[in-house]
Amino acid sequence: MLSDRLLELVNIAKLQQVINGGSPWLVLSSLLLVVTIGVIVDYGRMLWLRSKMPPGPLPLPMVGNTFHLPDNKPWLWFEQLSKQYNSPLITVWIGRNPTVWINDAWSANELLDKRAGVYSSRPRMTVFAELGAGQNNMVNMYTFTPEQRERWRVHRKLMHHAVGSQQVRNYRKFQNDESKVVAYDLLRDPANYVKHFERYATSVVSIIGFGRRVESYNDPIITEVIAVMHLAADLNVPGKSFPMLMETFPWLAKFPNAIAPWKHGLGKKRGTSFFYAVAEEAAQQPGHEEKFVKYLFDKQPEFNMNHDEIAGLSGNLFGAGSDTSSSTLITFVLACCAFPETLIPAWEEIDRVVGPHRSPHFDDEPNMPYLKAFVKEVLRWRSVAIIGGQPHAPTQDDHYKGYLIPKGTWVQGNVWAIHHNEREFPDPDRFNPKRFLKDDPDSRPFPGDKGYMTFGWGRRVCSGQVLAEQGTWITVARLLWGFKIEKKRRADGSVVEVDINDYTNGLNMRPRPFECSITPRSETHRETIEREGRLALQDLEQYRGESKYRMSTFYQESSRAMELYGDGGKGHKA
Template identity: 85%
Template structure:
């Protein structure tokens, strides 16, 4: 690209003639001069563009700010830069390409919500898209051209059938039953709360997607799928080490995997045919005609869906729903342990409205304002998608407060900074549900009716937002009603402290393992949990089923998948 700028065809021909006559050392010297001129010209381009864009640290030639990125939790660094430059938008260069980070709720709303028609596309993503989930995946799709926008709308419409705001109410019964099973499991094995949450979240989306529940926390499909989601989350955080360094040097992605250990096995599209196999298997089984995968196969010819698209649509529902919802519930437990004073008003409200002889249900929500505020604070305090999911990209040059945001630029919302801004959330690290109660002294104006930006923005907002909010509310309400969730006590009476900042480093972050105590609040409540949990298991019996597939062995068994997608080794 640089040679096209520097040399026309005639000049290039003259240069080739000179190089043929020159000695090897003279040719090398000429090449180095040309390369140096190319670097200088490109750096001048970067600096000129930088002068028009939001402020940020001075980029270096070729590598930009890549090697300034911190090893862990770069969103904290972006927040610090925003404060340093006293600007809600900052520009950080990943190689020769700028990324605009939005660190303020009002700016995020203005750009990504109100200007959604411009900011609904995705930029080029080497690691996550080209080498990972693929560009035909709804999450990664470009919408730069009319044809691309039309294809994206097809996928979005199909996903709305499964988890759109008009569809999710029909899932309340199964979410209610599955959360009752969680409460029952916590009675017998409270120390395995993480496994119970993962089983619950995976089972809900498995019923919606495939018509079968996940009965046991030992089911390999839970651990395998969540492990893949964690890997994907780790791969989508800006960094200065491989494989994310390929975003700085995209040409490194062209090397074959056999001689490119820095690719970490990417490029084989590990999970796609596995999810297609799950979908095809579920479609062939009788019953549960409202399962999402059966709808996809019904619409296959009408919408011209190919195998990869069926795999990605069903896989996105399965993978993302299981990881994010379970991580949110783990954060809920951490908040209960770290801020026990916030539980007392919840218990008082639940005892007054619900009582001990039944657990909360969805009809109680209007009468439980503090519990509703509690759930909102869980979603705000330590949001799972800490950098707002995948980056947006404007489909045309845009100007915001005098700053240029060029077409195709990575534009990312820093959810951490947005949710920890003292202006909207005083003392932001303190877990305080009352900040979501109207009229409370800690309540502040915030764009949008929800009061948080956990699920993204505009036309790229998380498709499963309403489903996740619905499931989180009923489960949190039930666990607050049923249990004392406290710091663990050792045999000598000392307390095992928890660290509210000890989170993973991925795009979807969750607390690292910690000990806690989970006990029923009363004997009456224990009996209610047992009764309702057993009834829920009976109600869920209709979704019993098994799959013959395991991700860990699928590619060894399926020769066709190996031929198409590689051996699946990381």
């Protein structure tokens, strides 16, 4: 680059001055000249790119628009900018690097789906990737070169074995049983509905991945893993405070952790070794040969996978599946409380098709179009991955409607803006399942046949999409069938209101805690829930098991092992 060459020439001049005995003031002035010229040239580059890219606010030298970012929920600001500039694509600069935000369903479909081959890579992510799991994790992998693309395809193929569209049909039996247990738990302890959802979601992916279920919401694996997932989600949301400020100043990430409190402990890659240990333990235990970790270790020699890769594949399945699915179910409860009128058609349809003496099963889905629309609206109304997951990056310079999108640029879909566009979703904050019924007046054209973009796009679409949709449908259907879910009433008869906008700030957002009332619809429903719940627990007994590892103590024990045995402690080191 021209700026790099100028810096080099000025540095040579400065060095010559020092050699010739130049005064300190001359050296200092030369240094200031270097900095000034470098900033001017670099800012010229930024402005030149800005003139060719989608519109957006004027970036400042070096820091871009970082300090323009709001403290919370920046996706609302990106939506506002899109309206302000009357453009579905806007450019926001994080430091010296541009990020293109897509705020329109049709543009997202055109770029990320129809041009999936171009937008298949990830950009450089200092905080989430370089200080996290790095390039050994499928979520972060670059696909700029043929070798990188091939490695990513290997990981995608392996993950497809666990949660591919055909494979997940084999999980319906235990997924259905775990859903029955959720209803049974809510009957006995409705106040802890969040914990029941987290146990359910974690248990399903634990059976798939490790061949054992999670029996109690007190199991520390739930709270520990979900806490890690929440932290990871926070590390994907652009911000003007640490640690996300390292995306603006990536050189700060080079400092050792001991003298860099702004890194918040990032850079140790500690989670990978824990998930490898748990995967190795489960793979060696007898029974359930179809479990995913057993398949990974069987395929390890063929694909030459290292410990970090096995840890990433098993950890991604376990962590992401537990957090996102439980968050979706919490949103479902919130929608029931805030929009009780939408429950009446659901009850009418369920009672007509199912009745009170059994709960819904997967074969009922084709006969319940309103319930199917209800689940779609849950996924649309308050999507969990609100900024579409990790950013995409084009593998080559691309052009869209006259705008340049340079190779390697951060490109993110603003799912909030996409799902709240009045054109596709009139009155978007209103929970309205009828908008997904084709003949309804509120129905609008939308790219793709699903009607929502909750799970991302193209080659980077969420691997577990079908599993999540399948589990959400059966659980929502069962809970609507069996319960009245409504606002909580105080002893004096007053109602505890709910706030449909009170959500967390991370990439995977969920409602903040709220009280509600969950009661069986009738005595017959109660008896059916109890009967089916007990039978489901009997069926699930085959998946009983427990890991000896706890994330909270794993690294303390690993450190002691290293002290005692030296290299012998590497057994769990990724």
